Amino acid sequence: MKIFFMILLNGILLYILQLLLPCHEGITGICVIWGWKTFFIGWVILWFINGFIRPILNILTLPIRILTLGTFALVINGLLLALFQKTVTLLNLSNTSYEIHGFGQFVIAVAIFTIFNTLVSVFIK
Numbered sequence: 417m418k419i420f421f422m423i424l425l426n427g428i429l430l431y432i433l434q435l436l437l438p439c440h441e442g443i444t445g446i447c448v449i450w451g452w453k454t455f456f457i458g459w460v461i462l463w464f465i466n467g468f469i470r471p472i473l474n475i476l477t478l479p480i481r482i483l484t485l486g487t488f489a490l491v492i493n494g495l496l497l498a499l500f501q502k503t504v505t506l507l508n509l510s511n512t513s514y515e516i517h518g519f520g521q522f523v524i525a526v527a528i529f530t531i532f533n534t535l536v537s538v539f540i541k
Contacts, residue, residue, distance in 0.1 A: 427459035
């Protein structure tokens with residue numbers, strides 16, 4: 417039940433990130449095409465990524481995470497967010513798209529994503 421709740425909150429976070437970092441003429445920000453369909457497809461993709469890929473990455477990078485006192489989680493979340501973005505774009509289901517334009521916007525999105533996931537995992541046990 418915990419993983420379902422986490423993934424649901426991450427899907428909501430995708431929507432919040434899109435509101436916080438809106439698209440400006442396709443140059444910077446998060447551009448979303450087809451609104452709710454994209455968030456639903458994103459929720460399913462996040463379920464797969466968080467359920468299968470994240471645990472494997474967490475185990476493989478455990479020594480690095482210990483050495484960096486957990487800050488390597490930013491890198492893992494960045495990789496997972498990039499994987500999510502590429503997966504949504506490559507699937508091209510019903511012309512859905514979730515794209516983060518600009519390196520600064522991507523760093524901000526990853527930081528928010530990491531802080532949110534850390535807080536939720538602390539409060540949900």
